[in-house]
Amino acid sequence: MTxxxxxxxxxxxxxxxxxxxxxxxxxxxxxxxxxxxAGGTVRAADVPDFLKxxxxxxxxxxxxxxxTGIRASxxxxxxxxxxxxxxxxxxxxxxxxxxxxxxxxxxxIVCHDIACDDKRTRTSSRSWGTGMNxxxxxxxCGASFVARGxxxxxxxxxxLMKRAILHQGYALLDVxxxxxxxxxxxxxxxxxxxxxxxxxxxxxxxxDHVEAMNLAFEAEPYPxxxxxxxxxxxxxxxxxxxxxxxxxxxxxxxxLEAIREYMDTL
Amino acid sequence: MNSKRNTIRQDVLxxxxxxxxxxxxxxxxxxxxxxxxxxFYVFTARRSGARGNxxxxxxxxxxVKAFVDRIDYLxxxxxxxxxxxxxxxxxxxxxxxxxxxxxxxSPKLREREAAIVExxxxxxxxxxxxxxxxxxxxxxxxxxxxxxxxxxxxALFERRFKEPEASALKIAFRLGHALGIEMDEGVLVARYLRxxxxxxxxxxxxxxxxxxxxxxxxxxxxxxxxxLFDFCSSRAEAFGTVAVRAEDRAGALNMCLGAxxxxxxxxxxxxxxxxxxxxxSANLSETPLVIHTASRRAPNANMADVTDxxxxxxxxxxxxxxxGRGEFPCAVYAPACLESAFALxxxxxxxxxxFRTPVVLMxxxxxxxxxxxxxxxxxxxxxxxxxxxxxxxxxxxxxxGKKGEREGEExxxxxxxLALKIRAVDKRVQKFAMLREDALPPTLFGDPLYQTLxxxxxxxxxPLLEALRVAETELRFETxxxxxxxxxxxxxxxxxxxxxxxxxxxxxxxxxxxxxxxARLVQAETGCVPTDLVLKYGEEPxxxxxxxxxxxxxxxPKEKEDDLxxxxxxxxxxxxxxxxxxxxxxxxxxxxxxxxxxxxxxxAGETNGGGTQ
Numbered sequence: 001m002t003x004x005x006x007x008x009x010x011x012x013x014x015x016x017x018x019x020x021x022x023x024x025x026x027x028x029x030x031x032x033x034x035x036x037x038a039g040g041t042v043r044a045a046d047v048p049d050f051l052k053x054x055x056x057x058x059x060x061x062x063x064x065x066x067x068t069g070i071r072a073s074x075x076x077x078x079x080x081x082x083x084x085x086x087x088x089x090x091x092x093x094x095x096x097x098x099x100x101x102x103x104x105x106x107x108x109i110v111c112h113d114i115a116c117d118d119k120r121t122r123t124s125s126r127s128w129g130t131g132m133n134x135x136x137x138x139x140x141c142g143a144s145f146v147a148r149g150x151x152x153x154x155x156x157x158x159x160l161m162k163r164a165i166l167h168q169g170y171a172l173l174d175v176x177x178x179x180x181x182x183x184x185x186x187x188x189x190x191x192x193x194x195x196x197x198x199x200x201x202x203x204x205x206x207x208d209h210v211e212a213m214n215l216a217f218e219a220e221p222y223p224x225x226x227x228x229x230x231x232x233x234x235x236x237x238x239x240x241x242x243x244x245x246x247x248x249x250x251x252x253x254x255x256l257e258a259i260r261e262y263m264d265t266l
Numbered sequence: 267m268n269s270k271r272n273t274i275r276q277d278v279l280x281x282x283x284x285x286x287x288x289x290x291x292x293x294x295x296x297x298x299x300x301x302x303x304x305x306f307y308v309f310t311a312r313r314s315g316a317r318g319n320x321x322x323x324x325x326x327x328x329x330v331k332a333f334v335d336r337i338d339y340l341x342x343x344x345x346x347x348x349x350x351x352x353x354x355x356x357x358x359x360x361x362x363x364x365x366x367x368x369x370x371x372s373p374k375l376r377e378r379e380a381a382i383v384e385x386x387x388x389x390x391x392x393x394x395x396x397x398x399x400x401x402x403x404x405x406x407x408x409x410x411x412x413x414x415x416x417x418x419x420x421a422l423f424e425r426r427f428k429e430p431e432a433s434a435l436k437i438a439f440r441l442g443h444a445l446g447i448e449m450d451e452g453v454l455v456a457r458y459l460r461x462x463x464x465x466x467x468x469x470x471x472x473x474x475x476x477x478x479x480x481x482x483x484x485x486x487x488x489x490x491x492x493x494l495f496d497f498c499s500s501r502a503e504a505f506g507t508v509a510v511r512a513e514d515r516a517g518a519l520n521m522c523l524g525a526x527x528x529x530x531x532x533x534x535x536x537x538x539x540x541x542x543x544x545x546x547s548a549n550l551s552e553t554p555l556v557i558h559t560a561s562r563r564a565p566n567a568n569m570a571d572v573t574d575x576x577x578x579x580x581x582x583x584x585x586x587x588x589x590g591r592g593e594f595p596c597a598v599y600a601p602a603c604l605e606s607a608f609a610l611x612x613x614x615x616x617x618x619x620x621f622r623t624p625v626v627l628m629x630x631x632x633x634x635x636x637x638x639x640x641x642x643x644x645x646x647x648x649x650x651x652x653x654x655x656x657x658x659x660x661x662x663x664x665x666x667g668k669k670g671e672r673e674g675e676e677x678x679x680x681x682x683x684l685a686l687k688i689r690a691v692d693k694r695v696q697k698f699a700m701l702r703e704d705a706l707p708p709t710l711f712g713d714p715l716y717q718t719l720x721x722x723x724x725x726x727x728x729p730l731l732e733a734l735r736v737a738e739t740e741l742r743f744e745t746x747x748x749x750x751x752x753x754x755x756x757x758x759x760x761x762x763x764x765x766x767x768x769x770x771x772x773x774x775x776x777x778x779x780x781x782x783x784x785a786r787l788v789q790a791e792t793g794c795v796p797t798d799l800v801l802k803y804g805e806e807p808x809x810x811x812x813x814x815x816x817x818x819x820x821x822x823p824k825e826k827e828d829d830l831x832x833x834x835x836x837x838x839x840x841x842x843x844x845x846x847x848x849x850x851x852x853x854x855x856x857x858x859x860x861x862x863x864x865x866x867x868x869x870a871g872e873t874n875g876g877g878t879q
Contacts, residue, residue: 068524072521252484255479
């Protein structure tokens with residue numbers, strides 16, 4: 001891992017962010033499942049080689065439903081879905097919208113490629129990898145945690161990641177990554193085009209939707225930090241888990257008595 | 267206005283027709299439950315769509331499990347009869363309805379010499395000035411015809427509806443009951459008032475849902491709401507199940523994969539197509555996944571403009587057999603009756619877990635539409651296969667179906683070597699043979715010393731059995747030397763299949779599709795060549811009468827057709843089987859050189875070509 005921390009190697013960056021955040025969040029390796037989409041930045045084949053965690057390599061675009069399924073059937077696991085923007089926002093666009101809507105307790109980290117060369121135009125898909133602004137979309141859909149980090153601010157992004165993992169509910173961390181092999185150019189672009197928001201962990205700004213939306217629309221410089229955080233939204237698992245029974249599904253036995261009772265009513 | 271009939275019949279067929287949108291299923295459910303509880307044996311079949319709803323209720327003194335064309339009583343809730351109902355009206359049919367409703371169809375009904383019974387339903391409902399519906403009035407009429415009391419439905423209404431509505435419904439029911447008494451039809455069905463009648467009325471969806479839950483199913487994801495999904499989601503509290511409505515098929519499938527990965531017993535419900543990805547993903551990751559393809563009446567791409575009721579029926583067998591890139595083991599079950607819908611629902615989960623492979627559970631639209639009295643399935647808490655649960659104990663797990671430490675296996679993920687691929691495929695091929703050993707044998711009915719064998723699969727078993735009984739009692743054709751082989755596991759075929767088939771000189775395959783998909787499969791697997799195919803496709807299921815007719819044409823062709831009404835003009839094909847395309851040879855060849863050591867599956871991530879921007 002050491003020696004690959006230049007901005008061009010996003011796999012390494014994302015993994016470094018994740019690794020540190022998982023340690024900081026004090027999660028044992030057996031308690032975490034890492035779900036990744038195939039292809040893109042966090043390559044399906046690469047993850048298990050660098051992180052000693054349970055993992056699930058989902059098909060391209062399908063990491064979020066897999067993560068939802070895992071959380072829904074075993075709420076004791078911490079689930080992190082990681083992938084690139086084409087995977088998560090492009091191919092998995094509809095899953096992205098619906099997952100936010102369902103609000104499962106997962107952390108969603110997306111490496112967002114952004115073009116930084118001269119050919120870039122604001123409206124073209126070159127500037128927003130997939131031609132959309134994921135933060136505004138997430139806010140519109142009612143995401144309970146929306147944050148942006150960058151590969152130029154590793155320390156800062158790690159703390160964001162930790163907060164995303166510990167957040168109860170769906171948490172989006174969009175990580176900006178200049179799409180250029182030139183490390184110096186990438187750092188220069190990030191320094192020029194991003195700025196860090198004040199760190200107000202419990203500030204009032206965090207629950208102001210309009211303020212968050214304004215920040216999400218800001219560009220060049222792009223704000224980095226937590227744009228929105230709402231702590232009390234009901235999660236998917238809470239609505240699904242049987243009352244008085246928070247056992248994971250694998251521990252449950254067939255409800256023969258309930259079936260017998262039901263058949264008696266027929 | 268009507269002639270009094272005192273003849274006691276063995277079974278009576280009632281048909282209720284209404285315009286699209288009118289909720290006949292409440293009537294169907296109500297009448298089915300009432301008559302079943304009263305000691306009758308009941309069979310119901312429903313048909314709904316934009317061209318009107320129809321419900322048929324067969325009431326009998328002995329168990330009835332099959333669809334018949336005959337209509338004894340036709341109750342009309344609105345005018346404009348569908349042609350498929352009109353075709354079955356004969357001089358033996360009594361048409362019951364409101365004066366205004368019948369007028370529209372009366373010329374055609376008179377043409378068919380049907381007896382018309384006009385009841386002043388609308389006028390009476392108006393007099394009462396309550397929010398009653400005609401459906402409940404007709405339920406009351408029917409109850410009276412079968413000798414039930416005017417209060418018989420009270421308990422049901424009270425249980426299902428809140429107070430102001432329940433009272434209105436009770437009044438409507440009593441009103442209908444009085445009209446039914448006025449009709450004075452006598453006792454319709456000889457009735458065994460058996461206090462110990464054990465059978466309960468169950469529909470196919472309930473049977474399959476209860477079966478899957480009894481088999482351990484506790485996670486259901488579906489792209490749209492369906493009866494099975496609704497069943498599990500509305501009873502999540504009692505059954506401890508988790509049901510998630512997904513945004514689309516990929517969403518539902520991947521939720522199921524995620525759930526199964528953590529040890530849930532997952533059921534992926536979809537209608538027909540796109541099971542290819544499910545088979546691939548579950549097989550590559552060795553995930554035990556049950557896929558229920560519930561064919562139902564729905565618009566499909568080919569016929570959307572022609573009809574809203576295209577039944578996929580048994581046309582999806584090839585889809586389950588040949589979907590997906592790669593050679594995958596997979597068990598395919600198709601319940602032949604409601605009893606086995608329950609049993610196979612449970613068995614599917616056991617098989618999936620045992621072999622860590624996907625299992626396809628197929629039900630066709632004709633099975634989904636019916637309900638009849640079955641003996642309560644026995645619930646034995648037999649030991650379910652142990653599970654490999656991810657994210658539970660100390661071992662780490664990847665998605666490839668492997669559990670344990672990863673040190674020392676340098677090549678496995680980044681360098682997916684040729685050796686790994688071959689080992690993975692070898693393992694899958696071995697599973698073919700193991701699944702085959704585990705396969706359910708087919709069931710044989712009839713003369714064990716048969717020379718002619720009728721082969722069916724899926725929902726055709728019960729209609730065929732009744733057709734054979736009818737043929738025997740009515741001397742339509744010789745049933746000696748004739749047997750029925752009913753298959754519920756379609757793939758891999760049990761080794762007994764071949765033994766059964768080889769005994770017969772003549773093999774008749776009866777299927778609900780246009781090309782004889784199962785006949786082709788059987789020929790490819792066993793080498794036994796079908797002599798005749800009896801096929802039907804389209805909206806209507808095979809009725810008992812039609813099967814008798816079609817089998818008689820094959821087995822006793824010299825006799826001329828008698829006075830039995832001919833079935834409606836559905837395309838009728840009986841063709842010699844000529845393989846239109848080469849069958850797949852040696853699908854089950856298992857290389858014997860392979861040990862059981864391969865502990866690796868493939869890589870699900872590969873299935874999408876690892877696409878990047």
